[in-house]
Amino acid sequence: MNNLTEFEKYVIEQKGTERPFSGEYVDHDVQGMYLCKKCLAPLYKSEHKFNAHCGWPAFDNEIEGAVKHTLDADGHRTEITCAQCGGHLGHVFEGEHLTENNIRHCVNSVSMVFTPLDELSQVSSASTPNEKATFGAGCFWCIEAIFSQLKGVQSVKSGYCGGDAKDANYDAVCSGRTGHAEVIQIEFDPAVISYETLLAVLFESHDPTTLNQQGNDKGPQYRSVIFAHNSQQIDAANRFINALTEQHVWPKPIVTEVSAFDTFYPAENYHEDYFAKHGEQPYCQLVVKPKFDKVMSKFADKRKN
Template identity: 45%
Template structure:
């Protein structure tokens, strides 16, 4: 990794939407869907969906901190999902859909905690933020079918009904931070 390259891992409901958004941002080198935060020695989609492993659906970002800051990444994160919903996002219910920031440095932890305080103070949501803030643990990359899912499956009913409207709002809100191919 270069001196400006960092990782952060985010859980904000279904990983397809989170990955789809971050892949469009300047400074994001990779956004990989996968699983983190559980106790099982192995995590697969089927295992995680059972709710028995304790893992969350996450997206592990590798980013150039000279092009996009951790704070900017988290500002996007708290816009992409409802961080006040405990163990769910919309109709996706279960601990695998929880809101979480898995930090890779103490600096990321502090920035996350500061932003959560700011978001709560702003009354951005109808209730308090429930985002878990935890040190990153073992990351299990999701199966190939889940990588770049939205772009590879635009006709999927879930993508059309849930992901597409969220990404349209995201692009409108963060137009100045999009990669040239996304504007």
């Protein structure tokens, strides 16, 4: 979660409203994506935005599953909030016939942060076709061991992502005060293994319904989270989570965060290939190995020779 100013808290957490025509995104027309200011969850694409001449940024669509609609207590207006963190965005109006979609999300600029298209774009070239994926699913020892065995995965690095601090180390992150999650960053060849397959392995590798916890490992550093590197990954992650929800794969609601990737801090060297080097240790035998064996048996055809 991002640290908020007092005015941002007033709007986002206390459901306040900024003055009309005062926000930085009222006349903003750059290509990219608008994210939740509080949790960086993707909310709107630039193609959803239009000029409603109302004094606040207006959108006639939303990223699937990103925005929650709730009728106000007075029954007259519908509030919109970030589906991930509950932060107040504004209100939604229908029947104004301003666009073909006939809907207007009236959003406070201060509730959002913008990421330009070039920072969301997928990085690839003929010489470097690999892509990156960054996942958090509890202790990084567990998922590092699993993903490193998949065909098409070139490398897996353990580290930290998603915190407020400008640096991260194991002791600080384990305190739960920095806001970072233990993650792995995967470099993979999309011609061999798809991002959707990586998502399937991710959700088989942990319980996405336990908030800030995996087994006996508790704290925000163990949260379930997907840090998307581009808009395609954002869409794929939301589609995947929505499909799991609709199919009732899990008996409880999925709490996995989908956030825009920011900064990855590599973990200390002794975390590298931890299961491969220390597989005889009790934690590895009791926690990592059973999970590793279960996932590898299900994805045997995806395993490296």
